[in-house]
Amino acid sequence: MKLSRAALLLSTLVFIGALIWVAVTAGDQVPAHFDGSGQVDRMDSKLSFLLTMGGTGFVMIGLFASVGWWLPKVPAQMVNLPSRRLHEYWTSAENRPELNRKMSEDLDWIGVATALLFAWICVVAGTTTDASVSVWVFVVPTVLYVVAILGYAAFVFMGSRYRVPKD
Incomplete structure (x- = not known):
């Protein structure tokens, strides 16, 4: 199993654990x-909270986890890459499987965060x-999340991960 996929599985288990913990320990209202100052400005029933957080979380995690399945089905002309040269290289028949693998792995890491x-x-x-x-x-945590995602995106797009190898 790839490290990114194992990390996504582990982080999903942490999320499930947090939902279970809320279900077991929280009061009837959660x-x-x-608001922006940390004041609680809406309470929901525990069930409503768990369904909303669980539903949203599992849809997001499912989207990240399923990239390896659906990305190969996306036609090459619909794959958006920063330059024509990158697009021609990575969407060619011989390089597309590697692009799919790399993008799936990258989105696994974003799913972990x-x-x-x-x-x-x-x-x-x-x-x-x-x-409050x-x-x-x-x-x-939100700033760390945004910085991590932006940093990873910069690493992916400005680094050598998707660079076209020299002839």
């Missing part, structure tokens, strides 16, 4: 939304008993 962020949100909502939390409880 904070469903926090997303699943962990969703798990964190579940934990925060499940442990909040006051009418420190704004940093959301700011730090």
